[in-house]
Amino acid sequence: MKRLRLSGLLLLILCLSLLAIPFWNDRIVRRYIDKIWLHRTNSIEKLHEFEQ
Secondary structure, three states, rough: OHHHHHHEEEEEEHHHHHHHHHHHHHHHHHHHHHHHHOOOOOOOEEEEEEEO
């Protein structure tokens, strides 16, 4: 029974950490948005699409 509780707790911690990934990703992107460059742009339209 103790082993089952420990497994459940570890699974809960894993799920909560996986749910937090999008929030951390958005935070990192906002911090470094001016350092992100477009790679292999072959058209002006693609460049303007990236700027927006």
